[in-house]
Amino acid sequence: MDSQSQAIESAKKYLAAATSVAATAMLARTIISAYFPDELRRLISSSLDKLIGHFYGEHVVVIRQNEGLLTNDLYDAATTYLRTKISPTSKRLRANKNRHRTNIIISLDDGECLTDIFEGVQYKWQLVIHRERSNSLYAGSSPVEEARWLALSFHRKYREVAVASYFPHILERSKEIKAADRQLKLYMNELGNWNCVHLQHPATSETLAMEVELKKTIFDDLARFVNRKEYYKRIGKAWKRGYLLFGPPGTGKSSLIAAMANYLRFDIYDLDLNGINGNTDLKRLLFGMANKSMLVIEDIDCSINVQNRDDEGSETETEPGGKAVTLSGILNLIDGLWSANGEERIIVLTTNYRDRLDPALLRPGRMDMHIHMGYCGPNGFRKLVSNYHAIDEHPLFEEIEGLLKEVEATPAEVAEELIRSDGAGIALGSLILFLRDKRKVGGEEVKGRGEESHDGIQNGLECEKIDREEKKVGSEITGGRKRKSRK
Ligand SMILES: Nc1ncnc2c1ncn2[C@@H]1O[C@H](COP(=O)(O)OP(=O)(O)OP(=O)(O)O)[C@@H](O)[C@H]1O
Ligand SMILES: [Mg+2]
Numbered sequence: 001m002d003s004q005s006q007a008i009e010s011a012k013k014y015l016a017a018a019t020s021v022a023a024t025a026m027l028a029r030t031i032i033s034a035y036f037p038d039e040l041r042r043l044i045s046s047s048l049d050k051l052i053g054h055f056y057g058e059h060v061v062v063i064r065q066n067e068g069l070l071t072n073d074l075y076d077a078a079t080t081y082l083r084t085k086i087s088p089t090s091k092r093l094r095a096n097k098n099r100h101r102t103n104i105i106i107s108l109d110d111g112e113c114l115t116d117i118f119e120g121v122q123y124k125w126q127l128v129i130h131r132e133r134s135n136s137l138y139a140g141s142s143p144v145e146e147a148r149w150l151a152l153s154f155h156r157k158y159r160e161v162a163v164a165s166y167f168p169h170i171l172e173r174s175k176e177i178k179a180a181d182r183q184l185k186l187y188m189n190e191l192g193n194w195n196c197v198h199l200q201h202p203a204t205s206e207t208l209a210m211e212v213e214l215k216k217t218i219f220d221d222l223a224r225f226v227n228r229k230e231y232y233k234r235i236g237k238a239w240k241r242g243y244l245l246f247g248p249p250g251t252g253k254s255s256l257i258a259a260m261a262n263y264l265r266f267d268i269y270d271l272d273l274n275g276i277n278g279n280t281d282l283k284r285l286l287f288g289m290a291n292k293s294m295l296v297i298e299d300i301d302c303s304i305n306v307q308n309r310d311d312e313g314s315e316t317e318t319e320p321g322g323k324a325v326t327l328s329g330i331l332n333l334i335d336g337l338w339s340a341n342g343e344e345r346i347i348v349l350t351t352n353y354r355d356r357l358d359p360a361l362l363r364p365g366r367m368d369m370h371i372h373m374g375y376c377g378p379n380g381f382r383k384l385v386s387n388y389h390a391i392d393e394h395p396l397f398e399e400i401e402g403l404l405k406e407v408e409a410t411p412a413e414v415a416e417e418l419i420r421s422d423g424a425g426i427a428l429g430s431l432i433l434f435l436r437d438k439r440k441v442g443g444e445e446v447k448g449r450g451e452e453s454h455d456g457i458q459n460g461l462e463c464e465k466i467d468r469e470e471k472k473v474g475s476e477i478t479g480g481r482k483r484k485s486r487k
Pocket of ligand 2: 253254298
């Protein structure tokens with residue numbers, strides 16, 4: 001055997017030995033994590049990390065919970081992220097629930113390892129908790145000090161990739177996981193302050209009875225909005241979006257608001273203008289709102305000072321004594337300087353009578369989208385019946401759909417009939433009687449009206465296009481049958 005072959009042979013032997021040493025070391029690390037006491041485990045683990053790193057060409061990156069006095073955001077994000085990566089083979093987990101949560105959180109326990117693969121690269125994680133007797137001289141301080149860190153190992157050729165794409169991915173995902181975990185809140189103003197309760201409205205885009213295309217337009221619009229931080233910055237506009245929901249009572253305006261909040265995971269700030277002591281209060285409440293939230297003013301036409309200026313005088317006018325909210329206060333909140341406070345805000349106004357609002361509120365661009373919530377048409381009915389009775393065909397559908405073309409019934413009225421019985425046949429029968437009664441009362445007045453939503457949706461999409469071209473214009477879209485105008 002010549003000297004070159006000898007060198008190759010000994011290199012092979014060396015590699016085989018190294019691989020088996022490293023594999024043994026990996027196995028040892030797993031066993032040690034499970035069975036050895038804290039102190040000993042930490043010592044052996046860190047020596048094994050070095051050994052594994054040496055043979056496998058790995059980096060071990062330590063991500064500590066605290067760096068000096070500051071908490072480490074990456075540690076926090078990674079522990080959140082890793083909760084979603086726990087595999088069925090993980091042995092030691094911890095479970096936690098506190099009074100701020102409704103759900104139980106399962107996470108890695110001390111010493112437990114897991115592997116994550118991102119963009120084809122393998123990352124190995126281990127949680128390490130180290131406790132030692134405290135040297136603190138302060139009275140009352142804990143006798144034991146605890147340090148926590150995550151040890152992340154990956155092949156050293158992926159260092160750039162880890163920093164440039166894996167860590168940002170973890171930070172981004174953890175934000176989404178936290179938002180989805182969080183219990184939403186409903187804030188209401190009382191005596192000039194916000195009080196809150198948990199928001200427990202179950203409406204989602206899935207449960208809403210609306211034209212499919214309209215629903216998609218709205219929820220796509222929301223999705224685009226939350227992803228446009230840089231865009232808003234670039235065009236020099238506050239990062240906020242306004243929706244005006246209009247339509248008769250019981251057509252789903254409040255349900256849509258709840259579905260939007262549930263979709264975005266935004267808290268709702270439900271502003272009662274009648275409970276506010278003037279514009280100064282209004283401003284204070286606005287400045288007291290958190291980011292990523294929805295400001296809702298329901299039945300805006302019922303707040304006397306924001307009605308049509310032809311009826312109520314100038315937009316800067318105040319009530320005697322100057323204690324009422326004025327239209328100018330509302331406009332300032334929607335798109336004036338006050339509105340630029342905070343970011344990622346949605347503003348929703350609702351009204352039963354859009355024509356009663358001051359034109360200043362309706363001006364193109366003031367509310368970005370005008371959404372008409374209409375009476376229940378055949379499509380809305382099919383959605384409701386599938387929600388309430390899980391059926392999508394029934395011999396009574398034909399008569400009901402015919403009646404709905406003639407009669408103005410709100411989704412709330414239809415829902416009320418459908419919920420009367422667990423039996424689909426009985427509920428549908430009851431709905432038919434209700435609609436026939438309505439037709440009798442309505443008589444000639446409502447005869448011959450069909451579903452009018454399609455044109456409305458087309459208009460809405462048309463306006464959206466203009467909006468995307470950064471022109472200031474509001475778009476109107478419609479969600480059902482239009483109201484027959486009544487004098
Ligand atoms: N489009 C809809 N889809 C599903 N359910 C609806 C819809 N509209 C109304 N409902 C049902 O009717 C109930 C009342 O509707 P909601 O409060 O959303 O109407 P609204 O338009 O806000 O009425 P108001 O103008 O009186 O405030 C809801 O809780 C829901 O059960
Ligand atoms: Mg409502």
